[in-house]
Amino acid sequence: MSSRPNILLLMTDQQRAGFTAGSGFGLDTMPCLDRIAARGASFERGYTSYPACVPARTSLLTGRFPTAHRVRQNSTAEHAYYSDDLLDVLRASGYSLHFAGKPHMHRTAEDFDTFHGPFMHENGPAASSIEAEFDRWLHGLDHGVAAEPTPYPLEAQLPYRIVSGALDALSTAGEDPFFLWVSFPEPHNPYQVPEPYFSLFAEADVPDRLAGPEAIPQLGWRYRWLHKLMAEKRPGYDEAWRRYRANYLGMLRLIDDQLERLLTGLGDRLDDTIVVFVSDHGDYVGEYGLQRKGAGMPDALMRIPFVISGPGVEAGRRQELVSLVDLLPTVCELVGADFPAGVQGRSLAPLLAGESGPAAEFGSLYAELGYGGVSYDEQDRPELHFPYEGSTYDELNSVTQSGGERMVVSRHHKLIVDDRGQRRLFDLRADPAELVDLSDDPAHQDVLDALQATLLRWLIRVADDLPVGAYVPKTTMHNWRWA
Template structure:
């Protein structure tokens, strides 16, 4: 049973601790190595969602979903190159600004919000460096660039203090110390790690023995049973970096060391906040996962496997019960949860659900929390395994981007319950996987007659999800019916009366707009 939570302040401080490309299961609290003890200790007194999902396994689409509470097909940012095309009514920053919050950001942005949207901004930090205050930091950033997103086989020749997590926390602490007044704050700390390049200095490089890292579930031997995107990407990387898969154990050791480095820096921040944490709700999450050697692949870029779409998500602080929750939840649920936490209405067009009742330890209605949905694809028609069109990087040389116009082509959608997962693409291909018996999703059971009822149930639920994420924007003359907490499948039937109250869109922009600030073109 969850512990009895205390009552949170009317406007608690909010601390978002976000990693980039963190795979679930790589911390002790999630059943893996002891890589993030401070975070695990923090969440021991809070709520850990054990089946949390991203909206799409790519940085900018997922982060846009965090800020807007909308899926990529609605906010329209489906690749990392289009953040300024985000479509929404009001985002998290608008909501909190309207409630009197001071807004602080430190780290990797990869989002539509700009530095001027914050009261304090320390960045941008990306995977090859950031603002440098010393020649040593500049030299480290140059070394990162030369590493070319690969796996370092020796310790980074620079101390932890020049690594990006330390510099990000330095700036976050500096900005917090400069605060004046009593207004509550949002501090969003966004680490570029453990995203590639996979490197770490001592003592972290030697903390996790490559011979003792968690075994991968499968290697490249299963590629002939996977979708063509996996094989295409593996062939591309092997062409550019022959034998790259032999380093997967070193990769995992570095990855775990990067998590411990991040954890130590989070510890510095928590120690500095001290008693301020008593009035602070802390959200710990990542934008998406990492293959970390599964299928003989690194990074991301192929399909919707659990390794990429599952994310760590936990919440701690006043009013939050100490518990583990098994309901499928999503990164899109963060915005409506914070809206309800601070007493703000949900902006028009929000598709996520408030998790606040769950955070308080209340029961979750099964009809609302039985499945979760995610998306993939830049649009257009899917390429095929034999296609080799021009890319935004050359086929020659070592450099590559796993998020490219081939592996991200077309459309793909998934729906998952506690055990089974259904995936559909734009070419009419459907697959069904038993995650309990086949966690690597190697065996396609779509034609198994014994699972006909499971298949039909997930197809119906996928259809419902795709209607749910159809965009309610722009707001027009007719006001949609709203549900408490945005729990649309738990709302009373029409025969029971309208019921929902308290989520009027008063004071929020009614018209659809893009992150660039201009009205969107009307539908044609």
Template sequence: MASSTPPNIVVLMTDQQRAGCTAAEGGPDTMPRLDAQLAGGVRFERAYTSAPACVPARTSLLTGRFPSAHRVRQNSTAEHAYYSQDLLQMLRAAGYSLHFSGKPHMHPGPEDFDTFHGPFLHDGGPDRSGEHAAFDTWLRELDHAVAAEPTPFGVQSQLPSRIVDGAIEAIEAKQPDPYFLWVSIPEPHNPYQVPEPYFSLFDEADVPERLVGPEVLDRMGWRFRWLHRLIEDKRPGFDDQWRRYRANYLGMLRLIDDQIGRLLDHLEQRPGGLENTIVIFLSDHGDFTGDYGLQRKGAGVPEALMRIPLAIAGPDVQAQHRSELVSIVDLLPTLAEWIGAPLPAGVQGRSLTPLLRGEEAPPSEFATMYGEHGYGGVSYGEDDRPPLHFSYDGATFDELNSVTQSGEMRMVVDGRYKLVTDDTGEVALYDLSDDPAETHDLSTDPGHREVRERLLLQLVQWMLRVADDLPEGDYRPRTRAHNWRWA
């Protein structure tokens, strides 16, 4: 898709947005402005994150590599990312100016951008003065909980509004085209709060029913039960809030949509508008939103956490919905091919540019997808209670802890079936068509033996595929067009 006029690139990223929460994805009408903007592009109906945690997933976006290769497997190790050239360096070499506004959670810093508005995190942002300061204090005191009442501060203090303000300022002060603008919004990630009119926009009685509640925990892996017990000990009766939790979550998506709409309107009013602009919308990972009686994330690799929204619009993109299984790691090679940049060594993702043009995709390349989980070491067990980086006393907790994230876990999915295995030798198999909540393990069912063996082989193939080609030496690995190894 490379042309004589390099396209501008706008990445709109939310944090912890579960797939299926917009009307364009078959859910509630939460993001009408964004849905309309992307209607002329490609929506990937089966997109996955590389790992269900912020920094590992964002590092995958920036490097086109899975966590076992880029080596960032927890939120506290971003500076150790391992790669030959990341997305920002590739774009800089291609003549782009680089602009960021929002939540970083990544290895590049302010010095790597021409303009940087942040950092914004889940308890506030850099511009802490006046009402903004009071709102940020209120956010910290909410302690990542579900607010039972409307947020007592206006939209202008909300992080999406402040982040979009910074993005608009960056575009107004930026260098000439082409530019790369990354708008990284910390919501709808916890704390689950939203002001009016968004608080009342989705009635608790009308929110979509959850797939399953805590009644299924006895059929789930021990990590689900350990996390549920931890939260119940700290916040007894927390699951009684699940409808309010979902209503706040959906309301925040509408608030985000209004702010993204404000940015898109501003970009459209500039000379040339969005005619030569790639707009990418995605999230880093999903959210339980009450399924299994859980909040946030932090246990296993269920579809609720692994699937993400992903849509791309831009010049020469054909309006369509695609069913291929794709990943957050595919964005860097897609942009590399789009702008005609060399593919950096060690990239494991695949370019999606032929799919964006409406071309057929080889089933062998896109029929399965892979994901990772775990900090490494040896898995703990259900009855373990080791020291954590937070106290077992009090209401504060972190779902990304050394127990539920311990060991290694890998998954492969073929669209209908999903296989999960871990370092203890446990294997689970789910039929996502009949069991979307993944509560019925079919791995020992004789009738699914062939499926189990086939997916185990696919998992082995994926693990061979993500074996790292770095560091580079005298012998160069063979590559294929679009980085499609199985085409």
């Protein structure tokens, strides 16, 4: 690429992969995103590094896995450990830095030239009484599912307000290349949309889920604990799973319309802009009779939309296994910057140019879960950051996130190992709901052995190279260590 491109990072919160027509879904939820994907590289097997907001966003910014950057729960953003992150790299490369939306990261407003926020899932900066009233109404949903259309106009919705701020930022970007991060709090709960989005996807037309609550006994104790908590908090909640999913799909279309509005606002500058679209993690969207996230590492939570489009990017569907940690080194290579010390991700720049990703390098994928310590037991009821009584709850809590789990995917198999030594092996092609554990199946012993060896190799690979000492680690082109 002859000159430094602008970079537009579009990020949603809790968007599950495979929910657009372009990715094979039965309903047309995000036509604008599908057009972006068709013009660029669509990584069909993109994954988060960790199925929670702050750890995943810290991985995106630092190019490091959570055990290295040390942010393993949403409450520890300020403890991020790294040398230089994405903002440092782009600032040193002459970029102006702009942010609009939900932060949930270790960086603050002072680190950007313009900052429109912070927005969270229930509120944001309110410029009118209608916006303030909407935020109060949103808070009153208590992160639940709205049974009726939202009684406030589209202009009060957080994505609309965020894009308005992003467009204002573009008007001040100047001649230097810009980095604009637009971070939507949706389609994260609370699940609500105004008309016409509420009626756009009828409950009767919502595709069936892979598995309902009948699958809970087949899953691990963390799923059972979370399901029991939700049933105690909100009895009968799963009866509305189709409404929940219909609202979720309506939220996707609402976001998509705002993407179209933003790209239109870019005008001719879009020709010189790399557009990246990702989410921080997925959502059960009713799978297993669960809402939001919180337990386990199913693809419903781990797989994310992962699209890169723009000048120099060859269009095509890519099958390499890629991660949020790969974005920082990719941007470094695109703008001609060195990789910061301690970066663990791999540059995707050669893949964007149409090259094949080496199977040894991109044939497997690693991810993490758990804040440490010893895992609680299924019968435990320790103190939480919300009361056991009443309807309010948070799916990320001291029980379901306790201990540690590590995941590796290779070809169509996934292995998950936890701190108790429990292994779970799944065939993602034959069993997309991940209900049939094959770890004790003699016919899959060779697969298990190979995945365990791959996981061990990943665990060695993600050992932290920081702090920098007297001995200098050897580096490789694109940070492809196994090519």
